Amino acid sequence: MMESVAAPPRGTDDGDAMRMVCISPTLGVYPRAFFPKSTGTDFELTPTLKPLGNLRGDFTVCSNMDHPAIFSGHGGISTFLTGIRGSNVVSMDQLAAEHSGYQTRFPSMHVAVGGGMNASWTSSGIRVRELGDPRDMFDQLFVPDSAAAIKERELRIQEQGSILDLVREQAKRFARRTNPADRQKLEEYLTAIRDAENKLQGMQRWASVPKPKVDYQPEGHPHSGQDYEFLAPMMFDLILLAIQSDSSRVFTAGFGMHNRMIELDGVSTGYHSLSHHGNRPEILRQLGIIDNFYIQQMARFVQKLKDSPLGNRGDGTLLDKTMVYFGSGMGDAARHSNRDLPVVLAGGGFRHQGHVDCKTPGGDSTPLNNLYTTMLQNFGVEIESFNGATGTFRLS
The missing domain is CATH 1.10.287 (Helix Hairpins)
Known part of the structure; x- marks a missing residue:
């Protein structure tokens, strides 16, 4: 599996290079099981966030943060990383990719399970398509x-x-x-x-x-495109290998919108139908299994980064040099709401704050692009305001 990675030809990484991984379930998560009731570093973990329990101090959860100009229901999926609509509006990940460029083999990499996220846009207004199978990502990265x-x-x-x-x-x-x-x-x-x-x-x-050589070979086959237990861990293992081999520094990892049954124990209903739960207990139980799975995958990935020392590239771990961002353009899919989006940011060398309520003194939500501005600055992009941000988000 992932015991070691042979030393490959690298870009210009001298240990200071930052990475960015944007994870998104396109239909968001059930808000009542996601957002904590208390704030601060010792907040009580909610059912959806419990898989992150061993990583306290390594992540920040934000509530009352969204894109104030977006009121388009499912259309918010495509503006998740831009925050605004318009022609030639670049997404946050692609601005980071422009900054790092071809210092690595791939300026950015995009993969999704269960369908595309469709949230990455170049400065020319071109949508960046995701790979639909992690095994194709392995071929691009490592097959000579x-x-x-x-x-x-x-x-x-x-x-x-x-x-x-x-x-x-x-x-x-x-x-x-x-x-x-x-x-x-x-x-x-x-x-x-x-x-x-x-x-x-x-x-x-x-x-x-030459492409880097790794001690990893995809084994087995998924039952279908909804075999998340097979496909999702592979997706994140390959992103980790891409980071370790410095093959790319910008990634998106998505879980698509569809109404097929996700192959997880306890799930027997189509995904989109589950998102319109009507507060029915059995439907919420199944939706909770899926939402919890998403955070499990994030936690597993973050832990692997934390367990990976920088070695001869400096002190610390890969988590110190990787921003792992979990979020969605949908705040409450049951109401097609784009308000109060789910936000978790881990790693990146930030001083994390547990749970932060981002409601302004005037009672408004904080623009999510404020956080994106901070992430881009942390990535090395010289920018004062990303796509209409009103400020930055302090994590230092």
Whole structure:
């Protein structure tokens, strides 16, 4: 399984590099079983949060925090990491990925179980798609490419580069005869071209670098795409290996929205139907199993990071250099509410505060983008305000 990781070719990680992992159940969690009643570091763990019991001091739970401009029900799923709507609105994870760039083989990696999260957006307004099977992630990270595949990729990169050169020259000629309104559209187009060029240059840099070797091999097969007990641990094990091998520093890990039955003991009803529970005890019992499973997976992952020393990259553990963020764009799926979103942040070298009630003196929720601003600053991004944030969230 994961006993060791061979020393791979690394990026520029000298021990100071920060990582970011964003975990999201797209339908959120049942609020009454999630949010603590008391605040501070010694708050009483709720049923959903109990798997984090051995990690007190390593995480912060926030209540009364959301995206104030979002009132779109399930539409909040796609704005989970942006906090606002609009064209060319970049998501928090992709801004971090732009910052770290191709220092690693993959600027960011995205994987989901049970369906896509659809919450990651580039600065060009392009949605980043997730891998739907963790085994595909293993292939991307660690399975060596054949010589023929490497040669084909190099030729494709060259061809795409030539096409971009042609398109850029045509756009420049067109720019000389555009009006102000068209010039704005053209600038967006040129931004997309520049993004594509940067991607090609990064891919070219890593094209001939061997992939790292790891003592891990996916074994067995899931019963279906809803076999969460098989797929979810593998997803997080591979993210851990990607962090250990410095293959990427930005990740999203999602649990999709669907109405199929999740294969967990005690669950016998479609997931979306469970989210509209109507406060029925049997439905809430099944929903609690799923919500608890999500936090179990987070806790297991955080513990593994905490148990992984930085070694020759410095003092401390990987948890000190990894922000693990759990949240959703849905606050209460039963009411299609985007208010009071579930928020847990672990690791990252922060001074964690247990449970923090983020209601403002005026009775409003704190913008979640305030926390995102703090996370981006901790990642090394020079930014004062992310997508309309009104401040930062103090965790120092």
